[in-house]
């Protein structure tokens with residue numbers, strides 16, 4: 001991704017815990033189980049890296065990874081988990097809003113969408129938050145290896161249609177499979193480009 005080390009920096013539970021805003025950052029959002037950890041592992045080439053953020057107790061934290069001191073990769077907690085108690089969800093939504101609206105170095109958000117399921121109501125909610133915060137976001141389809149060509153085309157069309165309603169949406173959709181490696185190089189290139197912009 002970049003020449004240099006990729007390391008876990010910290011898990012953040014409140015705005016005052018954010019690391020110094022001294023480099024560009026990009027965040028990754030998606031429903032629980034969308035394949036976010038697998039994607040971050042594939043992007044960074046570090047198998048155990050994003051697992052740290054999937055362990056119980058870590059799941060409501062904003063997890064920061066340092067990309068060779070050039071950029072931060074930010075792993076946002078998976079959403080749409082009906083099991084989480086209401087106060088936990090509300091606290092998380094407040095933090096998410098503050099983060100998206102207040103983080104000046106946030107360059108782009110990647111919203112992960114499962115290639116089998118397409119855009120769901122909870123994804124729409126995140127997209128609306130991103131519109132409000134004026135954070136440009138780009139959709140990344142995950143688990144592309146799990147669907148056949150015809151199904152993929154259908155979900156892609158549905159996703160494109162959904163994105164038209166969102167002024168902050170970037171039109172290009174990236175198809176990925178962490179399992180097969182599809183789209184990983186493309187996404188890495190986007191991360192490098194956005195960092196250097």
Ligand code: GDP
Pocket residue numbers: 030031032033034035036037038039054078142143144145146176177178179180
């Ligand atoms: P997270 O909750 O969003 O972090 O999701 P995970 O990365 O833990 O993935 C959830 C499940 O989907 C796991 O069983 C993964 O092995 C599987 N998975 C993730 N990415 C892919 C992929 O690209 N292809 C396939 N076939 N399975 C995947």
